[in-house]
């Protein structure tokens with residue numbers, strides 16, 4: 001399964017951000033999208049998440065063109081793609097409810113009813129996925145805690161768990177550790193590994209090159225309006241094909 005953008009262009013108010021960008025994310029891999037602040041990493045993730053349609057170019061899900069497909073089909077694709085934003089947005093309820101909320105919305109009324117009955121009699125059927133997801137981000141013991149009392153790093157991990165609980169094929173992470181301390185960063189990176197080992201394809205936008213080097217199988221370098229280079233992480237860092245990549249890695253490119 002591959003999620004792929006081909007020759008996509010996108011801009012805001014006539015200001016071009018992405019020009020003819022091509023990039024794919026495959027199940028079971030971690031792809032890091034690196035590039036300086038403001039270059040368009042979030043914009044590219046939003047196109048891959050199917051939130052926005054490109055001005056030009058194509059986005060395909062498992063080789064099916066997304067934006068010419070019927071809307072129902074597109075919603076199906078969207079359900080298989082999770083996104084975690086830079087700022088986690090949780091609502092004021094327990095951690096477990098935050099993680100299961102989307103799951104309930106997606107259930108049929110019959111399943112929902114069954115779920116409600118199960119929680120009334122105390123069996124809490126249907127929360128298995130949520131607990132599993134919390135386990136993956138290392139926060140199982142926080143399931144009953146109020147989400148409002150979490151630290152920023154823990155909240156980010158809960159947002160990650162919520163995306164995981166949907167059982168996505170692809171998970172898109174937008175700078176998920178930019179505001180986190182090393183311990184929470186390690187928690188997120190660990191969860192990325194686990195997600196990949198479950199066969200999920202993870203694309204992570206980051207301006208932290210060391211993080212890309214630590215966790216990615218492949219790296220895409222976004223500079224100017226384009227992905228100037230994409231390849232195996234080691235190759236890109238050790239032997240970049242584009243001299244701008246080397247300059248960016250060496251910190252010599254200031255934008």
Ligand SMILES: Nc1ncnc2c1ncn2[C@@H]1O[C@H](COP(=O)(O)OP(=O)(O)OP(=O)(O)O)[C@@H](O)[C@H]1O
Nearest residue numbers: 012013017035036037038039040041042043044207
């Ligand atoms: N809704 C919007 N309206 C107008 N311009 C926007 C909008 N969103 C982003 N931009 C502009 O598009 C460019 C790319 O922004 P984007 O957020 O995609 O970059 P980024 O690489 O993710 O940045 P960062 O690493 O700082 O999050 C920036 O110049 C930004 O100001």
